Amino acid sequence: MTTIDSIGEFGLIDRIRTATETPQQPGTIRGIGDDAAVFALNDTEYGLISTDMLLEGIHFDLTYTPLKHLGYKAVAVNVSDIAAMNGLPTQITVSLGLSSRFTVEAVDELYAGIRAACAAYKVDLVGGDTTASRSGLVISVSVLGTVPKDRITYRNTAQPNDVVCVTGDLGAAYLGLQLLEREKQEYLANPDMQPSLSEERAYLMQRQLRPDARTDIVHELRDLDITPTAMIDISDGLSSEILHLCRQSGTGVVLFDENIPIDDQAHLAATEFGISALTAALNGGEDYELLFTVRPQAFEALKNHARITAIGYLTADPAQTILATRAGQQTRLRAQGWGGTGA
Amino acid sequence: MTTIDSIGEFGLIDRIRTATETPQQPGTIRGIGDDAAVFALNDTEYGLISTDMLLEGIHFDLTYTPLKHLGYKAVAVNVSDIAAMNGLPTQITVSLGLSSRFTVEAVDELYAGIRAACAAYKVDLVGGDTTASRSGLVISVSVLGTVPKDRITYRNTAQPNDVVCVTGDLGAAYLGLQLLEREKQEYLANPDMQPSLSEERAYLMQRQLRPDARTDIVHELRDLDITPTAMIDISDGLSSEILHLCRQSGTGVVLFDENIPIDDQAHLAATEFGISALTAALNGGEDYELLFTVRPQAFEALKNHARITAIGYLTADPAQTILATRAGQQTRLRAQGWGGTGA
Structure with missing residues (x-):
């Protein structure tokens, strides 16, 4: 029995990456290990996908976090991963787990922030999932983006003297x-x-x-x-x-x-x-x-x-x-x- | 104050869809309202994206659900959304929220199931997010897929006598x-x-x-x-x-x-x-x-x-x-x- 604390989040990610097979799809350009994964899109651009999950009590505290801000932040942190590939975002999906204390008005506030971020970053909200939660608010966002092939920027390509x-x-x-x-x-x-x-x-x-x-x-x-x-x-x-x-x-x-x-x-x-x-x-x-x-x-x-x-x-x-x-x-x-x- | 129960999950989705703006991205072909969202990919194919979140205590009970099966199911339910568009899956991302009772070995079991499903459906695991959770296991999967433009199948195009x-x-x-x-x-x-x-x-x-x-x-x-x-x-x-x-x-x-x-x-x-x-x-x-x-x-x-x-x-x-x-x-x-x- 090995606790996750003993290997840490990055240890766990390394373990998952190491065990992950060679890509089966010719369209998979780059998998785990950068800010976003990279897939084949068209002749001049790559597609990008990234995902981040925010959990109540871990990533935010609703005693001082306005829901509208939280919705905005959930989008922004995902868009940031696309920017880190030198790309621009295009679409997002948003999945919500909602405990019974959340009202329709609270969900509206959250989406007002999500939409404000969509307008700011010119991304379209194209899908998601809503479900009950026994344990507070769960927000999982995935973002798609694009980047010209000759501008894509990875983490592992820096050189001495840069x-x-x-x-x-x-x-x-x-x-x-x-x-x-x-x-x-x-x-x-x-x-x-x-x-x-x-x-x-x-x-x-x-x-x-x-x-x-x-x-x-x-x-x-x-x-x-x-x-x-x-x-x-x-x-x-x-x-x-x-x-x-x-x-x-x-x-x-x-x-x-x-x-x-x-x-x-x-x-x-x-x-x-x-x-x-x-x-x-x-x-x-x-x-x-x-x-x-x-x-x-x-x-x-x-x-x-x-x-x-x-x-x-x-x-x-x-x-x-x-x-x-x-x-x-x-x-x-x-x-x-x-x-x-x-x- | 309106409870979510009073409008139901589909009422909530309708509310979100209705308030969603006209697409800002020319690459957005179809947003909320089908099994997967549709985006521009290349001359002959559309891209598809769908996402599903599974929460402990709502979607599964770990007293009788083997983690390996659960990992497989988390992928399969997402792939099913791509199949429902007449498409085939290509890549997935997996985000996990893990409470402290989960060991590294438990996470390995879950990923063994995820990888088995990836092999069965020929999809590549390309990314995700792992985080602590205060409240049991959270699994959020997003899936990408493709479909030839002339084979895409929506929900809203059936005809009388079909x-x-x-x-x-x-x-x-x-x-x-x-x-x-x-x-x-x-x-x-x-x-x-x-x-x-x-x-x-x-x-x-x-x-x-x-x-x-x-x-x-x-x-x-x-x-x-x-x-x-x-x-x-x-x-x-x-x-x-x-x-x-x-x-x-x-x-x-x-x-x-x-x-x-x-x-x-x-x-x-x-x-x-x-x-x-x-x-x-x-x-x-x-x-x-x-x-x-x-x-x-x-x-x-x-x-x-x-x-x-x-x-x-x-x-x-x-x-x-x-x-x-x-x-x-x-x-x-x-x-x-x-x-x-x-x-």
């Missing part, structure tokens, strides 16, 4: 979760209190409750005619994701801590909680930004981009996975989730 | 469930007892625990160059499914009760339980046979087929939905599930 880039900023979703959890505890201790969540904290909470997928970056990279050498989305924290990319590409990495983009609100909240904003950025997860690598010459066209930051470079030695400080100190990157809500 | 056909036999899965539930109650009352499930009952239990999708029929219809005018799979019981097909096609129907194929074992078990085998066939569900209609002239080529039975014909009057007995009695068809485990 520049490592991230979009947006990191750590805010994790700090937003801390704020929401603190409010919940205070509310439980004193139900008469007024919420103290200030306007300034809106950004952090929005990053946690209603994240967006970076399809904008996919469009911009196409406009600039840049195809990353490798890409992955940041769902489990920067450390974990860059280590996936390096392991699958057979490279090492040097990241510079001072380059990692962190929003001012995240710095302030981290100080308030007495934790490191850098640690939140490295291990917090749920930012749904894109982490990608480009050849040094391609980076020229990106270096003044407002929403793309170079944070390091890849090396030829797979054993070298390092975070360097301005002072010259080096620490080893570790994939240590904080046991957050990582979707 | 012959109504079913594959295999009906009601056995429901009676298998009754046997398993009875054994469970007897075991709970007396844990020392020996199971009395006889060899002869193996067929009924297999129909419940490890059903197969009728991709064989899809192949045979192609070999015979017959394309049904409409098709649906029987997951919720014959009555419910024929009423869907008629409502969406704008036709009525006359079914002949004596023609409905019921296995001898199902007749015997029904007698033992003191229930009507015909009612089990009409309302039991989970048989995963195909219900389809063909033009009268096309039926000539099927009339001696061992696994296809003509059970009635369609009429022009949508209000006429009738079950006729040999004695000439007519009763109205009703979509009354038995509150079973209908996936």
